[in-house]
Amino acid sequence: MFEQVRRNRRASQGFVLVLGLLLVLAAGAAVELVLPGSGAILGLPLGAVAFAFYAYRARRHGDAWLRDLAGALPADAVAEKTLSNIVEELMLAFGMSEVPDLYVIEDQGLNAFATEGPRGKSALVVTRGLLKSVSRSELQAAVAHELAHIKHGDTRFLTLACALASAVTLVASLGKHGLRSGVRTEARVAFPGRVRGSGNAGALMYLKLAVLLLVLYGASRLARLLFHGISAEREYLADAGAIIATRDPEALLALLLRVESTPSAYPSGLMPLMLAAPNFDVTHPPLRRRIQILSDLLRLPPSAELQTAYATAYRRNRGRTMRLAPATPPVELAFRSPRTDAGLDDPARKRCGCGLECEVMPGAALRCPHCRASLT
Amino acid sequence: MVAVIAGVGFLAVVALLALAGLVLVYNALVRMRNQVRNGWSQIDVQLKRRADLIPNLVSTVQGYAGHESETLEKVIQARNHAGNQKSTEGRMEAEGLLSQALVNLMAVSERYPELKADQNFRELQEELTSTENRIAFSRQFYNDSVMNYHNLRESFPSNIVAGAFSFQEEPLWRLAEGDAAYTAPVVAFGGASSAQRG
Numbered sequence: 001m002f003e004q005v006r007r008n009r010r011a012s013q014g015f016v017l018v019l020g021l022l023l024v025l026a027a028g029a030a031v032e033l034v035l036p037g038s039g040a041i042l043g044l045p046l047g048a049v050a051f052a053f054y055a056y057r058a059r060r061h062g063d064a065w066l067r068d069l070a071g072a073l074p075a076d077a078v079a080e081k082t083l084s085n086i087v088e089e090l091m092l093a094f095g096m097s098e099v100p101d102l103y104v105i106e107d108q109g110l111n112a113f114a115t116e117g118p119r120g121k122s123a124l125v126v127t128r129g130l131l132k133s134v135s136r137s138e139l140q141a142a143v144a145h146e147l148a149h150i151k152h153g154d155t156r157f158l159t160l161a162c163a164l165a166s167a168v169t170l171v172a173s174l175g176k177h178g179l180r181s182g183v184r185t186e187a188r189v190a191f192p193g194r195v196r197g198s199g200n201a202g203a204l205m206y207l208k209l210a211v212l213l214l215v216l217y218g219a220s221r222l223a224r225l226l227f228h229g230i231s232a233e234r235e236y237l238a239d240a241g242a243i244i245a246t247r248d249p250e251a252l253l254a255l256l257l258r259v260e261s262t263p264s265a266y267p268s269g270l271m272p273l274m275l276a277a278p279n280f281d282v283t284h285p286p287l288r289r290r291i292q293i294l295s296d297l298l299r300l301p302p303s304a305e306l307q308t309a310y311a312t313a314y315r316r317n318r319g320r321t322m323r324l325a326p327a328t329p330p331v332e333l334a335f336r337s338p339r340t341d342a343g344l345d346d347p348a349r350k351r352c353g354c355g356l357e358c359e360v361m362p363g364a365a366l367r368c369p370h371c372r373a374s375l376t
Numbered sequence: 377m378v379a380v381i382a383g384v385g386f387l388a389v390v391a392l393l394a395l396a397g398l399v400l401v402y403n404a405l406v407r408m409r410n411q412v413r414n415g416w417s418q419i420d421v422q423l424k425r426r427a428d429l430i431p432n433l434v435s436t437v438q439g440y441a442g443h444e445s446e447t448l449e450k451v452i453q454a455r456n457h458a459g460n461q462k463s464t465e466g467r468m469e470a471e472g473l474l475s476q477a478l479v480n481l482m483a484v485s486e487r488y489p490e491l492k493a494d495q496n497f498r499e500l501q502e503e504l505t506s507t508e509n510r511i512a513f514s515r516q517f518y519n520d521s522v523m524n525y526h527n528l529r530e531s532f533p534s535n536i537v538a539g540a541f542s543f544q545e546e547p548l549w550r551l552a553e554g555d556a557a558y559t560a561p562v563v564a565f566g567g568a569s570s571a572q573r574g
Contacts, residue, residue, distance in 0.1 A: 081499070085506035092418060093513035095411075095521075136505070247516070 004237060005152045012157035015230050019164045020051040022219055026168055029215040030175025050171060051164075058163030063115035063123060066162060070113070072103035072125045080104065083131060086140050087124065090147050093245040100124045100150065110134065110259045113274050114146040116156040134258060137251035141242055145252070148241025154234045165227070169220035176216060239290055243297075253294040260287045401528075401537045408525040412546050415518030419549070422510040423458070423471055429507060430455045430478075433500050437481065440491035447484050451477045468549060478504065515549050522546045 027047025031038055058065075077084050083102060091099060100114065100122040108129040116122045124146055130139060149155045243249045434448050454477040458470035482501075485491050492498075525546060529538040 082502055082506075085502065086509075089506055089509040089513055092422075092510055092517055095415075095517050140509075245513075 004233075008234060008237070009153050009157075011230060012153070012161075015226065016055070016157070016160060016164065018226065019161060019168065019223060020048075020055070022223055023047050023051045023054070023164065023168050023171060025215050026171045026175065026219040029212040029219075030171060030178060033175060033212050033216065034178040047171070050167065054164055054167040055160070058160050058167075060118055062159045062163035063117035063121075066113075066115050066159060067103055067123065067125060070105055070125060071107075072105050075102035075104045077102070080131065082136060083126065083139070083143075086136070086143050087147075090140065090144050090245055093144070094147055094151055096147065096151060098122070100147075102126075104128055104131065108132075110142075110255075110262045111274050112142050112146050114150050114155045115159045116150065117159070120156070122150045122155060129262070134255060135251075137246075137248060138255040138258065140246055141248065141252040141255045144242035144245045145238045148238040148245065149234065152234065152237060152241060154231075154238065158231065161227070161230075165220070165223040168223045172216055172219045179216075235290065236293070239294070249294050249297050253291065256287055256291050256294065260291065397533075398537060401534045402541065404528060405525075405534065405538055405541070405543050408521065408528060409543060409546075411521045412518065412525050415514065415521045418514040419511065419518055422507060422514050426474075426504070426507045426511065427455055427459060429500065429503055433481075433504065436494065436497050436500055437485055437491065440494065440497075441485065441488045444484050447477075447481050451481050453477075464547065475508070478508075519548050522548050 024044055024047030027050055028040065028043035031043030031046060032040075035042070075083065080102065087099060087102065091097070098120065101124070103123055103125040105111075105125060105127045107127045109127050110129050110133070112124070112126040112130055114122055114124050124143065126139075126142065130142055134142070146155075149158075239252060242252055246252075430451060434451060437444070438448060451474070454470070454474040458467065458474050461467040461470045482504075485497070528534050529543055529545070
C-alpha cells in the first residue's frame, strides 16, 4: 500500500506535466484558429507562460481559491468542538504533527475535502450537513479519509491539478470565445482561402483544422477524464488509510451509505477533491464499489480482511505479492476506540431481516449493507 | 600491477558500500527508536489529560446523581491509584482499571435524563470521549511504531547493526482483559448481538 502511495506521487508529477502540455496545446490551438499561422510562434509560448504563471499561482493561492469556490468559511474552534477534537485525535493516529485549519461549508449535503497551500499548510473543509447529521464515528471516518489524502500527498497534488485544470478550461473557452466573436470571420475566411490551392495540401489543411478544433473543444474534457485514472485509485487508498487509522471500517461504510442516499451538488472544478461524488462523476470510483469493498471487508475474519479489501481495490496488483501495511498486527485489530457518540443524537439500532444489526440515525433512511433491504 | 590496483579498488568500493549501508541502517534504527519514545510520551500526555478531566466530571455527576457515590468513589480511587504507579506495567494496569471505572460511570449517568441534558456534562462527555480516543490512537500509534522498530531490529542484515549498537526491545502496550477498548466489533451477522458500546 505504501509503495502504491509512492507510485502515486511520481504519477502526480507526470500528471501535472501532462496538464501543462494540454494547456500549451490548447493555447496553441486557440491562437492558431484565431490568427492562422501564428499558433506555433505565439500560441505555444503563450501557453507555456500561462502554465508557469498558473502553476505558480496555484501553488501559492490554489488552496484559498478552491475554498472560495466551495464557499467555505473558517470554522469556529469553540463551536465546532467535536470536529476539532476529532481532527486532533486522528493526528495522533496518523502520527501527523501539523493540525490543518478547519473550514465549514454552510450546506446540508454530506461532503468534505482537504486542500494544501504553500509550505504544506493544509486545510480541512466539511459541510454543515456532515457536522449535523452523522454520528461521531462517521464524522471521524470522513475526517480520517481526508487526512489520509493529506498524508499520502494527494492533497497537495490535487490542489495544484484542480487549479491547473481550470486554467486549461479557461484558455480553451477563451479560444472558443475568440472563434465565436468577430475574429471568427478571419479564421473562417483564412482557412478555405488557403485550402483552395492543391488537393493534397488542402486535405492537410482540413485535417489541421479538425485537429485544432478537437484540441480546443476536447482539452477541458480530456483534463477531467484524465483525473479519473489519477484520482480513482487514491480514493480506495484513502479509504484504506482511514481504516488503518481508525480501525473502524463500519463507520466508513455507514458514512458512504449515507452519502449515497443524500443528493448534493458542488462546483465541478472541485469534484476531484471531494470525499465522494454522490452523483456519477468521472473523478471518483463509483460509491457503490467503495461500499462493496467495505462490506466485503466486514464479513471476513480480521487477519484476512485488509488483504482481501486491498486485493479487490487494486486490481492492477492482482497476482503480485501484496505488501500490507507493516503496522497492522492482528492484535491491533482488536483495538477499538470507545465510541460513545457524545453530544449527538443517539442512533437507533435496527436489526435487518438478514441478521445484520445497523445503526440508524433518527429520521434517516439507510439500506442494509448486507442485503440492501431498506431500514427506516 | 593493473590487477592489484583493480583488486584494491574493488575492495575499497565494497568497503564504502558496506559503510554506507551501515550508516543508513543505523540512522533508520535511531529514527524508529525516537518515534517509539515520542509515541510513549504522547500516551502519557493523554493519560494526564484524562486524569485532569475527572474531578470536574465527578463534581458534575454528583450534582445530579449524588447517591451513586459508590461508582464515583471507584472512579476517584482508580484515578489516584493510577497517579501513584511508578512502574510501567503497574501504570498500564491501573489505567485499564480507570477506563473500566469511567465506563461504569457513563453507564450509570444514562439513568439521569437531567444530567444528560446538562450542557456542562455534555461538554465533559465530549472531552472524555475525545480523550479516550486520543489514548487509544496514541497507543495504536505507539504499538505501530514499536512494530516497525522491531521489524527492522530483528530482520537481516539490520539485526547485526542493532546487536552491535545494542538497540533494545521496546514493550508493546497490551490491553488488559477488562479494558473498555477490548470489546468485540459491533457488527454481528446472524446469531446473538454482540453489540457493546463503551
